[in-house]
Amino acid sequence: MTVKAIEVMGSGVRVETGSGTITAKACILAVPSRIMELRRIAIRPGLPAAVQQAFAEVTMGYGEKVALGFDRKVFEGFEIPFADVFDPVAPDTRPLNFELHPFGRPIAVAHVGGSVARELAQAGPDALKGFAIDTLVKAFGADIRQRIVASATTGWTMDEHIGGAYSGAAPGKAEARKVFSEPVHDRLFLAGEHVHRHYMATVHGAYETGLDAAHKAAAVSGVPVGPNDPLWLPT
Template sequence: MSHYDIAVIGAGAAGLAAGLALQKAGKNFIVLEARDRIGGRAFTDTSLGLPFDMGAHWLHSADVNPFVQIADRLGLSYNDQISFEGEHIVRFGKDGPLPAGVQAEIAQYIVKALEAFIAAGAAGRDVPFTDVFDPASRWYPLLHQLIGQITSIDPEHCSTLDASRYVYDGGDYPVMDGYGALVARNAAGLPVTLATPVTRIDWSGRDVRLETQRGTVTASSVILAVPVNVLIADGIRFDPALPPALVQAFRDCPMGVSEKLAILLDEPIQGFGHVYGDVIFADPAKPPFNLHLNPFGRPLLVSHFGGSHGAELEELSDDEMMALAMEAMVEAFGANMKKRVVASLRTHWASDPWTLGGYSHARPGKAASRLMFSEPVGDRIVLAGEHCSIPFFSTVHGAHLSGIAAADKAVRLIQRSARRPS
């Protein structure tokens, strides 16, 4: 392999955005990706015969999300009439759906809890979510599950200050052909070297040496666009070691667990549109089970599970996972559901060696640690990824924007280096 001005490690949303920015600027660069595909956690699977987003699904903060305009430019459709904000709580079985008054009570409790931890963070309080709302409510299990899905971690382990910095502006729109497909289409034509994990980065000299199974790459500057949990797990060796303060910041802002199960049915669930909701069991000892119904009118049920409960479910066998899902489906729609399953597909991001988790959150008291990711390391290494975004962490567009910013920083680093005496 050759020498490059800039080497980008990782071809997820951040690495692809960095590569596209460098390509547009006419720079000499290479993008190295450990997987045999691009997109990272933004990946649309079609093995069920229809598009299913294994990871990222929603165009969050649609009014400021650049992928909305990218989708429009590429002619990819999204649904701007539904949002998981308008969650429909389902509980059927022999007792039928929850009464409207009860559903309103649940919605009010959830809204007040979300408002409470955002207000606490806005006031400068860097405390666990559970410090600012009532976990004694009978609806707390549902809130606990919801926060696990939003943050990929349990509420007692998440910083109010970090969460309050997230900028929500506009709706959350699902992409018809898949968010992963959108990310891939946007990067079409970008040269990416696949199946080439970087195992060691030697940044002791003037140039940076990247060791891979295909040989060594040298570069004047590096954009490190890999998931933060891979860095925490020493998935890449650094010589010399990264600064201890930065390593601690990684540990302060780890990724939790965010997984999915997709169940293909013989036909869509009748009587419902495109609904995002939860099954609440008659037995209060059983945790709620998330079910996303009929996405884009398709015969599909999708379950999202995160946090510690998601970690427990991720370790189950496929048969054990389907048994739980079937129990929820029967509770909601009757015993006939047992005959309607055609196929299923599930994710394992938490055990995927190139990911090792869902998306990042700051631990209570550690919100300031995320700020460190914006600074170059030793005038040679620039960080990119959703964990680097202050206003849009945990999102594809946050990763995308961080990649563009990282490309600009890397270019300025090599320009500054070129002016130094040898």
């Protein structure tokens, strides 16, 4: 069910979706910031200028992950649980970060970021996997290629409901996130990792903003608010 528009009225909100219209006393808008940046969801009577400016200053970056599974632990002699692979002699070489044997499992997880992530994601999963495997081979030798028995990639960049990875504020614009915590037309509340001023780009940051938005939405709807969730993380 894709949301197309949210209209804030004096006594509540009306949410237009591909499957019909929903009315409520308040609405929590928890979507990736790219969706708002591209105005994929129409907000009526429109986002305040300060919120629009904040979305222009806190944009979403690009990032993907590639998981490689091996038939056994292949990094036993490598005591550091991560590896940054780059070639200082060839500065044009694209660097890549790996988690090695996370949680003791025979796995390596590559973290691809920025324009490289966007380019490879647009080329498809095979391009992401190939880049990760080729880079790992450069660091640990060709034999490691034969040990790979499984692989998987994320697809955040090309997902029309995401369009990227994590939010990032422009230099000197970190305080723009403050605006995201304020109610929009009194009944619309934003949530997500991009909203948090301290724990942006994290699950727990998104979780906290969701709790905060839920408490605010409940209050404006006249719903009694219970005690904080035991997992509440203080800011």
